[in-house]
Amino acid sequence: MTEEYHRVVIVGAGFAGVTAANELAAKGIDVLLIDRNNYHQFQPLIYQVATTQIAVTDVARPLRAMFRRTPSVCVKTAEITSIDPGERAVTTADGITYRGGFLILAAGSEANFFGIPGAAEHAFPLYSVDDAAKLRSRFLGALDAADRDEAYIDKGALNVVVVGAGPTGVETAGAVAESMRSAVPAYLSPALAASGRVYLADMLPSVLTPFSERSQRYAEAKLREAGVELRLDLGVTEVRKDGVTLSDGTEILSRTVVWAGGLKGSSLLSDTGLPLGKGGRVEVAPDLTVPGFEGVYALGDSANIPDSAGSPLPQLGSVA
Ligand SMILES: Cc1cc2nc3c(=O)[nH]c(=O)nc-3n(C[C@H](O)[C@H](O)[C@H](O)COP(=O)(O)OP(=O)(O)OC[C@H]3O[C@@H](n4cnc5c(N)ncnc54)[C@H](O)[C@@H]3O)c2cc1C
Structure with a gap:
């Protein structure tokens, strides 16, 4: 089995993952950024692609081009199929394991069909x-x-x-x-x-x-x-x-x-032992750490991030 180590491994190159990679790179920290797509997608305008109003290229930016001038960020295109938060490791569909000194989970949301037939x-x-x-x-x-x-x-x-x-x-x-x-x-x-x-x-x-x-x-x-x-x-x-x-x-x-009937946290998060709350999202502390899992963070739509009153912030680009 192939294994690779990076100081920080980030799963998901949406708003949360890309922002985290940029912030860490600015401090010269070695980051591995993994996404199933080789592009970053701008979700808020995706509906206009679906309705023929804009082109795919208007909402998808190649990740390698985004980080071309940032050598401390290594981009990999891969489907992550499992997460081992205790080991701060993730494994891809083709069997490669990436382990981090820190693991950032930013895999976003997916549709929640609430079991409605069909x-x-x-x-x-x-x-x-x-x-x-x-x-x-x-x-x-x-x-x-x-x-x-x-x-x-x-x-x-x-x-x-x-x-x-x-x-x-x-x-x-x-x-x-x-x-x-x-x-x-x-x-x-x-x-x-x-x-x-x-x-x-x-x-x-x-x-x-x-x-x-x-x-x-x-x-x-x-x-x-x-x-x-x-x-x-x-x-x-x-x-x-x-x-x-x-x-x-x-x-x-x-x-x-x-x-457009509802969202839940990425199914990648289930069966990981991570503390999941409302909408199957990871319960995090205000500093985005996951209690009980040292060195593991969850961000954006994957997390229930408490506001100052303790209620979860909404799943929005601004929050991510
Ligand atoms: C149609 C639509 C309109 C929206 N409009 C607005 C708006 O107007 N204003 C606003 O503030 N917010 C809006 N939002 C919400 C906003 O887009 C999200 O809150 C935001 O994108 C969340 O960012 P994120 O980085 O947490 O997740 P995402 O942007 O979803 O990124 C997650 C990334 O993880 C990757 N990933 C997931 N699973 C895997 C896996 N197994 N292996 C590898 N990679 C994986 C995905 O490919 C994706 O790139 C909208 C959302 C949608 C869907």
């Missing part, structure tokens, strides 16, 4: 460039199908259902509605293009629940103006290849179901 199989989450490319391809593929054979329209080819009316769902539903207006007429006659529907569903009674009531009303009005149909106070009980079922029994036909 969601993991048929819905499209939106947390990576890869996710965005798959969703974009499905969206355009459905338009191509409708262009070849109008019968697909009756099967929901032009309908998009966004599940979850938090910030990601609201942004995505708005952007899909814009794309419906701008992209669809290039494929279909105005009459057929107008038959496409964008739905935004949430089990809660309003959009953007953590925000002020004024923001909620504003967002709802803007979404309706853009043509988004709100299905609030209704959970999604099943996702199928051809659509979704809502908790009142309504069925919506759609080939494109976007999952």
Whole structure:
């Protein structure tokens, strides 16, 4: 088995991992930065890649180019498959173990499907460039199908259902509605293009629940103006290849179901013995150390970072 040692090993090159690498490099510390992708992704604009508004290159920056002038940061592209926090070591899918004097876990979030039947199989989450490319391809593929054979329209080819009316769902539903207006007429006659529907569903009674009531009303009005149909106070009980079922029994036909229904900490963190709390994230002290695991830190979306009152900070780029 191959093993390599670095002063600091960082898992994940999102906002948290890249910032940590830069800060440590500025002090001349040897850092190994590992990510499954050879690029850093700018998550806040990923939904615009999915809805054909911007290119992948607008949200993905090559990691080696970012650290070209920083020799103390070594970048590796690898899928980490296990973490041994006691040994401050991680192992890749191809069996290489990287051990650190310190281990920083910054592997971000992943979609939480809450066990809803069919969601993991048929819905499209939106947390990576890869996710965005798959969703974009499905969206355009459905338009191509409708262009070849109008019968697909009756099967929901032009309908998009966004599940979850938090910030990601609201942004995505708005952007899909814009794309419906701008992209669809290039494929279909105005009459057929107008038959496409964008739905935004949430089990809660309003959009953007953590925000002020004024923001909620504003967002709802803007979404309706853009043509988004709100299905609030209704959970999604099943996702199928051809659509979704809502908790009142309504069925919506759609080939494109976007999952913005919730997040959890990276599944890489489970079964590691690390203390996991809300959302499967690592419970950390205010200095980001993990109690009971010397030399191990968890940052960004992977961690429940306490604010000054002890409540966990939200999963945001600014926090990461
Ligand atoms: C669509 C969307 C819109 C958003 N909009 C905003 C916004 O407007 N404002 C805001 O403040 N925040 C926003 N956020 C939240 C913000 O993007 C996240 O909080 C932030 O990216 C978290 O940073 P991170 O470094 O903790 O994790 P991430 O950015 O998720 O980085 C984690 C990295 O770990 C890598 N990784 C994971 N598992 C493995 C593995 N097994 N092996 C190797 N590498 C792995 C991933 O490839 C990824 O590069 C948005 C998020 C999304 C999804």
